[in-house]
Amino acid sequence: MQPMRRVISNVRKFSTLSLRDLLVALGPTVALVIIACVAAWLLVDPAPPRKVVLATGQENSAYEEFGRQYAKALAKNDIKVTLVPSLGSQDNLQRLVDGKVDIAFVQSGSTNETQAQHRGLVSLGSLFTEPVWLFLRDSVKVDNLTQLRGLRINLGPEGTGVPRLFKQVLDVNGVEPNELKISALENTPATMALLDGSIDGLVFSSAPEAPLIQMLLQTPGIKLFDFTQAEAYTRRLPFLTHVVLPRGIVDLGRDIPARDYQLIAPTATLVARDDLHPALIDLFVQAATDIHGGAGWFQQQGQFPTPRYSEIPVAHEAARFYRDGPPFLQRYMRFWLANLFERMWVVLVPLLALLIPLSKVVPPVYVWRIRSRVYRWYGQLRAVEQELEAHRGEEAVLPNLLRRLDDIERRVNQTSVPLAFADQLYELRSHINFVRQRVRAAAGA
Template sequence: MPKMNFTRVSLRDLLVAFGPMTLMVIIVCGLGYWLVDPAPPREVDFSTGQENSAYESLAKRYVKELSKNNVKVNLAPSLGSQENLQRIQDPDSDIEIGFVQSGSTDEEAAESKGLISLGSLFYEPVWIFYRSNKDIDAITGFKGKTINVGPDGVGVSRLFKQILSVNGMDASDVKLGTLENTPATVALLDGKIDALVFSSASDSPLLQMLLQTPGIKLFDFVQAEAYTRRFPFLSHVVLPRGIVDLGRDIPAKDYHLISPTATLVAHSGLHPALIDLFVKAAHDIHSGAGWFQKQGEFPSDRYTEIPVAPIAEKFYKNGPPMLQRYLSFWVANFFERMWVVIVALGALILPLSKIIPPLYVWRIRSRVYRWYGQLRTVEQAIEDVSEEQRQQVYASQLKSLDEIEEKVNQISIPLSYAEELYGLRSHINFVRKRVLFLMKDHSPAVDAAEAGEAADAANIANAAKAIVVSA
């Protein structure tokens, strides 16, 4: 049981000594966690595109990639690029990220709306499919025809009007349809419209089907290079002969196309950790070779007028963060986001580690040293006492020593400091002997042994005074 008492007291002193530091560390960690916000949300809303579009099929791949890190991506179908852009920049919308076609906005407007680019992902050429007995080799050849460009929320509608303008035409020179891609394709096959315009990557099922449908022709932008000079957000790409089906030689020649790029656009409020995840997913999905791009050409921080997020730029320059190459995303993200707190804790703990141990030692020894003040009081009380009061004062101080000793015997300290306690008890006994010596000082029968013993007590008491002073 005494050993248990010693241990309990030691733990209490440890708690008192280290408690403030522990509390301070917890506060710093909690404050850092709140400020740095290392835990991203587990859900994100993604604006995609029309049914059977490349946007829709690619968005499903993002769902699969982010689910590997327990992030749920909620897909929100849309008319296309323009509607995606409006949703992302709308402060009342829950949509945080989506596909946007290059040329849909400009840098100044993007910055004012708080938009950021996570990189361009792939070419999505402008495809013009038409029905005609003869080939059409210029946009002016569509004058007077019914051309479906899709609803206003589709990026190609705005782009096609720009194409008409540089060819000396306007919307009144053609009949523009506003059907979505799937019903517009049916209308083209049924001969209800003359042409269909849409912008899409090669992943689109509708595109694959139209390229292989007899009687449906693809418009060849023979002036593609000139278009890229007029519109910097466009690129000149070539659909190689036989790329669709080598055995059937589809297409039967190279086609020149003009192409904006699809960009992954988000609101600047998107959590940095989610930006990391989406950029990594984009790399896994779009880095391969395709009909128009080389291996590793996409994703890229080029081909976009929207400012690229710094985190995405860092990824494109240096690759994935080092910790994410060896740890799970959530663990790596925690350490990457909390490094400021870790540095702050190091700066805090280093000086405290030099202060706390001496403080703990002082608390233990103070339980003993404070009684030396009581001993000093007893010694002062027996000095310069008048002769008639000596016996009464000496007796009362002996009683005080007994009380002090009784209380000292109840002190519990760790065993490693027991030497301090036993030293105090010895000094109490030495002071008692000195008082007894003084009580007998007026008696002539003091023997030599008692005198020597009292002198030793006096010397030790003086040493005790020195300890008190130094403490």
């Protein structure tokens, strides 16, 4: 066992490379590279946050239901979506501007491109159509919106976006809002008021999945207004589209509704602040494709989500998704692993910027460390020579100088340097012998 250890020790001593000195020489370089990479990782391309706040809508609204679906979809990638109820589109828009939420459902026609850019808002795409549902009691005889004058109509709170929308619809009919008895109840209280006769009608703008829409479409004594001039509305108000509620779509067995209804519809848009992390934009657009990509009452398979039908500029990441599909790595990896590799490209820039100049520094530092082991003994030799000169003729000090030289030589023999520097070690030993000869010559004299 002892001979084997001796062999290993000799191999280590007479190696062509000193691993310890190489590591010491590389240490500052590696530290600088790590610091630069960490700084780039955190500052240049920070990791996406694990929490995001989504503003939805009123109780029993389609926005509320879809918000739950988005929260469930992003939870699969360990992203917590906090749902914040609101009055509706206008309220959501204001919360985005105030920075209280990161992303929200906003109805088309709620703003314009100039305002959206000024407020720092971007669209992630249009999700679905939100028909304007005007429900009236059967006793109310209305075939044209001009006949709403004097009736008690609920448009909901200002934050819902419906008042702004329906007032534009009234305006193209030449009807002033003050000619109606407008109330501002929220969806659920307004529905109860319609059923008990406290109001004559109410206006919703929502996807058909909303529970209150489903209920009112099947409630006896309640009828849906038919926008027979729907195509004309879309020409006068470009943010609206013409959709048809097909006969029997609610209940084929009971033939509800008993005929086709022409409706006008803005679109629901997923809107975010422009500082939302790009990776989260990708996740939300992918979730939107899963949630809204199927066929529905007013849409064909794959029609939504889409970058069209929105006056708000579409985010670059969302536009890229609609053009090219999901990012390449996310097609084959989980979100966080794909995001890790995508961010690695940012780290390569400072890494290359540092490695090129620092690679020229490491070799000289390594050489200096090896040579310093040899050079430091020259200081000891010089000290012996100076003492020899200082005590010339004093023979009592000479044995002590010889012992010091023997000690230096012994310690030099224990010094290990790579084979490439062995010539310097042998040269040092010859110089030690040279000084020893001078001391002996002085003793002989």
